[in-house]
Amino acid sequence: MLRFVYSLLWLLILPLALLRLVWRSRKESGYIQHVGERLGRYGDLSAAGPWLWVHAVSVGETRAAQPLIDALLAAYPRHRLLLTHMTPTGRQTGAQLYGANPRVQQCYLPYDLPWLVRRFLAYFQPDAGLIMETEVWPNLVHVTRRMGVPLFLVNARLSPRSYRRTARFGGAAAALYNDFTMVLAQTAGDAERYRALGVKSVQVTGNLKFDMQPPEAGVARGQLLRQAFGNRHVLAAASTREGEEPxxxxxxxxxxxxxxxxxxLVPRHPQRFDEVAAMATRAGFSVQRRSALDIEQLSAPITADVVLGDSMGEMAMYYAASDIAYIGGSLIPLGGQNLIEACAVGTPVLMGPHTFNFAQATEDAIAAGACQRVADADELMVAAAAILGDATRLADMREHALTFAGLHRGATARTLGALAPVLR
Incomplete structure (x- = not known):
């Protein structure tokens, strides 16, 4: 009955969802491209499989899925990989990573109505589906189970806050998660919360983000960018969200x-690049945009107060160019963003008080000496000034960051091991 009511509500809001695509396309044109795919229409895409299907809703999930996708392509050479998204930025990130690979095909996942999901599954007929992290759509999960497609929730996380919200649905929540073949959790705490919901098949495999290897070309560009700042230190504010930049x-x-x-300064969402650049200018700072820099051919030192990271797919470069990095979404109650990318290139991290999306990774990084938590933006600057002014402490935190990132690798192999009995 709950799913029926949910589907009815989806049917009623479907016209509004389509209008929202048009509205959002004013700032990001990708929202009105491939609209048919959101309605389960894939006739212009090849259906020739067999397929393994990975759903990565947006940028963060797509990047996190990269080591797993690479491993799946290597382990199952007769399969092709279908990579689905919900946002244009996620699709763009996937194209940057796999656009030249003929074994990978991208499309949007349809809206969560039963007949649209059936149309999607009937067209591609995947041998298995892997949903990244938290993207749990009731009809998608139920219909996939009914059609006999094994479905895994991979790199799964469930914060205490999300657990309390989900637990209100009682048996309905347990039924939803038990339609997955298996839930592969990031941490023991995540697994414990899934089991408390009543989920039967849960396994701890670790966080795939630790297995992300920073691209060598991106790190090399970051080193060139760092040289252009000369003797000045560089403080990154990365993946910042609306409300944080002021x-x-x-x-x-x-x-x-x-x-x-x-x-x-690197805003998380590209549609806000112009807004944040104007904000920094109004605040009285000189601003240089990355899009106006030829990193390989820098002919003069960068003297601007603020360099705006207005590009996609270059986080490794930005972190490699920085002496220390604040990770966005944590000064305001949005749960924070991924700090592992920064640690992987040896950049120490500062995090605000709100890190519930990456709670275990943040606490582990603090314990390892790679991260420091701050209460607000003023304390952020005080902490950054203290660390940058102490060369020994900065060097120690760099070493701790690299060690922290290396110690937690292995989630990809554990995930493949958990999938193997079904995918074989």
Whole structure:
């Protein structure tokens, strides 16, 4: 009955969902491309399989899926891989990673109505589906089970906050998650919360993000970019969210010291690049945009107060160019973003108080000496100034960051091991 009501609501809001695509396309044109795919129409795509299907809703999930996708392509050479998304930025990231690989095909997942999901599954007939992290759609999960397609929730995480919200649905939540063949959790805490919901098949495999290897070309470009700042330190504010940039810019204007670093400001969403650039200019800072820089041919040092990271797929470069990095989404209650990418290139991390999306990784990084938590934007600048002003401490945190990232690798192999009995 709950699923019926849910489907009825989806049917009623479907016209609004389509109008929302048009509205969002004003800032990001990708939202009105491939609209037919969102309605289960895939006639212009090849259906020739056999397929393994991986769903990665947006940018973060797509990047996290990369080591697993590479391993699946190697382990199952007769299969092709269908990579689905919900956002244009996720699709763009997938194209950057796999656009040249003929064994990988991308499309949008349809809206969560039963007949649209059936149309999607009937067209591609995947041998198995892997849903990344938290993207649990009731009709998608139920119909996939009814059609006999093994479905795994991979790199799964369930914060205490999400657990309390989900537990309100009681047996319905347990039934939903038990339609998965298996839930492969990031941490023992995540697994414990899934089991508390009543989920029967749960296994801890670790966090795939630790297995992400920073691209060598991106790290090399980052080193070139770092050289262009000369003797100035570089503080990155990466994957910042709406509402954070004003706090960061205001606190940066009151830098607690004489040698203020360059601020490498990288908003998470590309549709906000122009907005954030204008915000920094209004705050009185000189601004240089990455899109106007030829990294390989820099002819003059970068003297701007703020460098805006207005590009996609270059986080490794931004982190490699930085002496220390604040990870966005954590100064305001959005749960934080992935700190592992920064640690993987040896960049120490600062996190705000709100890290429930990466709670275990954050606590482990703090315990390892790779990360420091701050209460607000002013404390962020004070902590950054103290670390940048202490060469020994900065070097120690760099070493701890690399060690932390290396110690937690292995989730890809454990995930493949859990999938093997079904995929074989």
């Amino acid at each position: 706090l960061i810019l205001e606190a940066f204007s009151r830098w607690p010291g004489t040698d203020r670093p360059a601020l490498l």
